[in-house]
Amino acid sequence: MPMFRVLTSRRSLLTTATAATCLALTACSGSSTKTAITTPTDAATPPTATGTTTATGAAPVSSAPLHAPAGTARPAAKGKKIGVISSGQASISSSVPVGAAVEAAKALGWTATVYDEQLNPASAPGLVRQAIASGANGIVLDATDCPTVKGAMEEAKAKGIVMVGIYSFDCNDPLFGGGGVPLFTGVINYGPGASDIGKFTEGYGADQAKAVIAATGGKAKVVFFNDQEFTVLRYTGKGFLDELKKCPGCSVVAKIDFTGAELGPNLQQKVTSALLQHPEATVVKSPYTAATLLGIGPAVVQSGRASKLYVMGGEGFAPELDLIRTGQGLNAVNIAPSDWTAYAAVDTMNSLFTKAPIADSGLGWQLVDKANGLPANGPYIPSVDFKAVYKKAWGV
Template identity: 25%
Template sequence: MAPVTAWAGPTETPTPPTDISIAVVVCSGSVSGCVRQADGVTQAGEALGWTVTRFDGKGDPVGQNQAMTQAINSGVDAIILAATDPVPLSGAIELAASRGIPVGAAGLGIAATDGVLFDVAPDYTLWGDQLGSWIVTDSGGTANFLPTVDREFPSSPAIADAMVAAVDRCDECVVQDTQQFVVTDIGNGLGQRISSALQAEPSIDYVSGAFDSAAADMVPAMGNSGLSDRVTLVSCVGAPQNLGFIRDGNIQAADVVQDDVFLGYGAVDQMIRVLSGQPLWETSGVTDDRLRYSQGAPSRLLTIDNVDEVTDQYWVAENGYVDRYLELWGVTP
């Protein structure tokens, strides 16, 4: 997939308000994508002179509710959820609304609700279709595929379901039952569990890692189980370790990457509009409500054919978005 040089984001933004305090509720401090989305919010907020405070949800609903409640009680002007599922937070989101604290999100792949005013995220269904289609092509139409999913993240089932649908369209391919896990399984036996499932069914030759932090737990376990020459893994997000697996030919062969920092900048841009009492920016040409406020969030499929085009530690969208946002906000770089 070619570099993403096109700009599908906003062309105007209201004058940003000043003296703003914003909180970021991070899904888990151990999941790189969530952390980098918070990095984007922090960078963008600090460029505006805002105060940005992070609260770690620690990868489980109890910790995320505690983080959300702490954010509300800290007296912030607004809250952004960094890939933190709002469903288990309904009570805390109602509390925020009762105190006049707007809540937005990044990296979820959900439609706006009364409680969560926007979500800035790429098209995760497209990701699943891209990865599933890649598996079919790479296998020559004979893949035996093991999907995995973490339903704590709304994006994960969207990706997994689309991947399964794409492989299912292949007449000679086989799709196994989906393996489910949660964030707290990462580093606590997840890799070995998936390796055991692969050993129990020797015909499986493709597996999804769901997302890169989980995939990074699976790859070493598969290697230690002697599966390196048999199984090919695909994943998404774009963590440096996973791009290294692709470069080294180490089990993982494809990754759909997003620029998580972009998502943070986009969420701040939408929050400027909310705090200014102006309409949210709607992405042109979008019919899926989940993408209405996405700000044209970019993504890119990386394989051995193009992974070396990523010269930084993480993929950075090639459309110069930082300078574009700062110009929209009237901030001198």
């Protein structure tokens, strides 16, 4: 789903940073799984985002809790060949969901080939065309929005090739003007509450804002950072800001944009300057994991104000969880498993092949802080063994 990963920064700086810190905007939190399967009812009681409560006494909870995928039988389509377009295998943020997509395809008995953009979106159209030329029946596009590969997608559609995205927006998305023709064959089913994927994505940011409001007792003074290069972050950022406006005692004291090219010292300097200019700030909002690790977290610690600032992080990959455990400039994250999303994309493709209804993926998100839902070590592990559910539904 679009909101759960920062759509790999597509720059060599991020590749280097990923290797150095295992950051991965989605990957380090690409979940491991347990054998126990929870039902939607079990999973609908997520942890609170913080130990504090709002003025009304209600602790914030996830508006879209994770739950087991639908178990409806949907037998595997036979003999399919698919291509998986990765936005950059050098970054774990792509390699984990892409690897999970390949794993799911193999479980279905399909052949899967990975085509690597190498963090260069300009190569995406050519890679889609390579997949077409290979005789692929389906193409999964990782973090590649439709406008980026419109011509190649039109060619694939003309040949009847099934296309599904992982964290990708279609050409008719309102943020692209809303007038384009949709080219993805189908989209992941996030449940009845997600008929408007943009609004659903905004809900992710809104839940982050609710946690911030609760943690500050309704007195949040926010330094808000965002990277508007990415469609998903435009939605999550809007959700956060719109929800914060509902809090009479809250305000945004600084709104600062940056780009992926600034990850590292440049971003850290921006954060440092903002904190110096706004001693009244009580909250810092990070848009994604890489920004937390390569700028925001270090600047907060160096400011000497870590104990006085509430920092809302990104997707909650393992390095961010380590920062929460050790109190190093991060208080909470909003987690959604990227490998689960990849399995859901392949399940969607299978249903499109067999002309079956696209089943509820069970996907959502879970707010985690030091007191709620934080594992003792390592990555977040969902209670739902989604792989087992999917394989049973596929009959494999």
